[in-house]
Amino acid sequence: MESFFESAPPLKERDIISEKLKQFIQNDDTNRRRVVCVTSGGTTVPLEQRCVRYIDNFSSGYRGAASTEYFVKAGYAVIFLYRRGTCQPYSRSLPDNAFLECFEFTHESNIQVRETYSEAVKTAIRDHHAAVERGVLLKLPFTTIFEYLQILQIIAVTTRSLGPHAMFYLAAAVSDFYVPWESMVEHKIQSASGPLDIRLVQVPKMLSVLRKKWAPMAFFISFKLETDIKILLEKADMARKKYEMHAVVANELLTRKEEVVVVTENEKISVHRDKSQAGSDVENPLIELLVGRHSAYIKDSNTQQTTQTQYR
């Protein structure tokens, strides 16, 4: 892990990001507010230092964006750590290129919302602005695995003071393999000379360090995506144990928008989208469940603390 960070290209705007985070946390007037870090979208792995080609992990970022909205609704302040260009909170229900598609130009040279999108656009803009104005949404973008892990570390260290009130909801699709920066070629790989062989090494398992060292008191949810349903639950449970996650959300590529399974120490809870409701999603009941678990975790932590204080 340390060698990974040492060899990574230095994070640009490190100080600015730190400062933004500190202010965001301090914005918490009651000092009891819950803060969740939602990670979203896929990380990239450059194949060249002056990067033209990279390996990417598929993720639209829909789940992270949707979950962010539900966390805000549930009273959380959300640090939305997202891949540049992926789905954003409060614009899920809008078409691609919403900006050019949703508006029209009137004869009086004014811009107006097209009738069909009227409600969706109003809701999106109103809710987004409300979240930003209330200081409960901080968006931080990343592209590469190097940026992602470095920003995540800053978030973990900054939110440590919140103890069990901090939560990590790790929905981003993080690269498993990468090319170490120092063994990377500087220039674009030339295509003249036959097939290309690439050797990728494993990304150090950041989850362990994050959970145990960077934010040992926080509540942790990670995700396991597989395309093979047969190995999914087993792998989710292995990950839960190995990284001491409080829950792992297991999802299968083709059905992930309909159903997920929340794997905890004692349970496997299947969470479904409410099919009787048009436009419903699986994130709504999922966040409801996790918020309940987080409440129980905070209560537990407080009881333990009180007990420790009493018997000290």
Add this chain to the structure above:
Amino acid sequence: MESFFESAPPLKERDIISEKLKQFIQNDDTNRRRVVCVTSGGTTVPLEQRCVRYIDNFSSGYRGAASTEYFVKAGYAVIFLYRRGTCQPYSRSLPDNAFLECFEFTHESNIQVRETYSEAVKTAIRDHHAAVERGVLLKLPFTTIFEYLQILQIIAVTTRSLGPHAMFYLAAAVSDFYVPWESMVEHKIQSASGPLDIRLVQVPKMLSVLRKKWAPMAFFISFKLETDIKILLEKADMARKKYEMHAVVANELLTRKEEVVVVTENEKISVHRDKSQAGSDVENPLIELLVGRHSAYIKDSNTQQTTQTQYR
């Protein structure tokens, strides 16, 4: 090339795309209108059939989007073949997440454009809608190299009837290497077992087939991007000869927004952004130059045709 197409996953919506293209071309009432196919953004190469990981080629799509605007201004009908999620014509000057950033909610529950973005937003929406309404902009999205090459073939064949009035402006960053579909694993590659070795084979050089078979009369511009300035011009000229391009635009990764070199049979023309103008770009003079060359090419073709007819 044929084996590449045979092994590629079949293009979804092939018939719809063909139909759209036919209508777009027929929309040309004078039958003398120039049509340019602008390709933009990077193609992806899946590493798994049920794709979680893929290799991507870096490209914001800015050049393609900007060039499209200038081609429309110069009287062209533009087929904009773009990578999903990349930069779009008429929204270059807007911030990321323009949709949520540019608007605000008034007390009367109306949406209004923020003062600072007022002019940019009006121009963007007005020009975009004008282009769409005049029938001079057709947008077709792609993601993978398989989609890209298959759609490009349909475009080439459909625009063949336009003879020298058709132009290909190939600004997309096309993958050089891929994993053939039939040798691809079905499920997500497991990360448990040490380093990952990937063998990629070369994508067949589609430029030859496109230029010589699919659209032998069209005017062709391709792009060469390198990070190493030392080999750039030489490689651009080699590509021009090999694929019989009418011009190759050579650009270097770090300076590509300031300067490009247009390599033709007899010239190397350096094209610069007008630095005395705020917000100017290199695409403006570049398209001006290429439109002039295209005019000369059409004139030449007509003369040759007339001559051939006269002496037949």
